[in-house]
Amino acid sequence: MLLAILVWLLSFGIVGLFAIKRWWFPDPINALARDFDSHFALTAILTGGIFLIAHLILGYCIVRFRDRGEQVKQFDPSTKMELGWTIAGTVLFVGLAVASARIWAGVHMTVPSQNALRxxxxxxxxxxxxxxxxxDGKLGRTSVKFINDANGNPFGIDDADPAGKDDIVTSTVRVPVNTPVLLTLRSRDVIHNFFVRELRIKQDAVPGMEIPLPFIADKPGTYEVACSELCGLGHHQMRSTLVVMTQEDYDQWQKQMLEQLRQQQ
Ligand SMILES: [Cu+2]
Structure with missing residues (x-):
């Protein structure tokens, strides 16, 4: 009996921890992130409900079929019941997977709009x-020969290319709010991972590859970018910020940066 109560208490406690949402995700900052959250909630409710029912039955069985000194009775397995829960389980899992594929495709298969900010x-x-x-709307030519972190040229922009003269290089990612953005993720050494919790986006940056990552952020603010792929001893320090700004602030910032560039040249 004590064991049954313990099983019931534990299962209610675990479900309760999810239900109170005390330790939860930060607020989402775009439509896909909100879709992700609703899908997560649906999965949590379904699996949490099944978990709870299964453990209530488990506790009941502990009480009902405890050792009372009687002879053990054989239980005839029911094919119908077995078929029933196998089919229900399959429908549930395949259904959830199909529903989540739509959100995944929204992040990774979307064709970015032509005038996205690159x-x-x-x-x-x-x-x-x-x-x-x-x-000029163009990124300048780069070469590993020109990479110089101390000089603020981590990309190795070639000074001989006029298209690179106005390239702004920063350590934070700044984007205007409600604007389609297309990031191109690159890595200079090992695999890193660009992770912004509020966007619910996590994408590897792989050496030798240029990986497109389109998104729109609809809430101004400063959000942490964390490297989410163990990439070496300093991995824990590899963080930056995604700053979502109003269009006016963004234009202002861009003007300042261009002014600074002009003064340096
Ligand atoms: Cu890293």
Whole structure:
């Protein structure tokens, strides 16, 4: 009896921990992140409900079929019941997987809009850098020969290419609110991972590859970008911020950065 009570208490306690949402995700900042959250909630409610029912029955069985000194009775398995829960389980899991594939495709298979703001994001041991095109809309040529972290050139922008003259390089990723953004993720050394919790996005940056990552953020604020792939001894320090700004603030910031560039040249 005590064991049954313990099983019931434990199962209610575990479900309760989820239900009170005390330790939960930070607020989402776009439509796909909100879709992700509703799908997570649906999965949690379904699996939590099944978990609770299963453990209530388990506790009941502990009480009902405890050893009372009687002879053990054989239970005839029912094919119908077995078929029933196998089919129900399959429908449930396949259904959830299909529903979640739509959200996944929304993040990874969306064709970015033609006029998306293009930002190149580079991961290296152990920092993130971002590069913007400047007014010409073009990123300048790069080469490993010109990489110079001390000089603020982590991308290795070639000075001989005029298209690179107005490229803005920063250590944070700044984007205007409600604007389609297309990040191109690159890595200079090992695999890193660009992770923004509020976007519910996690994408590897792989050396030798240029990985597109489109998104729109609809809530201004400063959000942490954490490297989410163990990439070496300094992995824990590899963080940056995603700053979502109003269009006016963004334009203002871009103007300031271009002014600074002009003064340096
Ligand atoms: Cu990393």
């Amino acid at each position: 930002i190149e994001v580079l991961g290296k041991q152990f920092a993130w850098s971002a590069r913007y095109t400047g007014p």
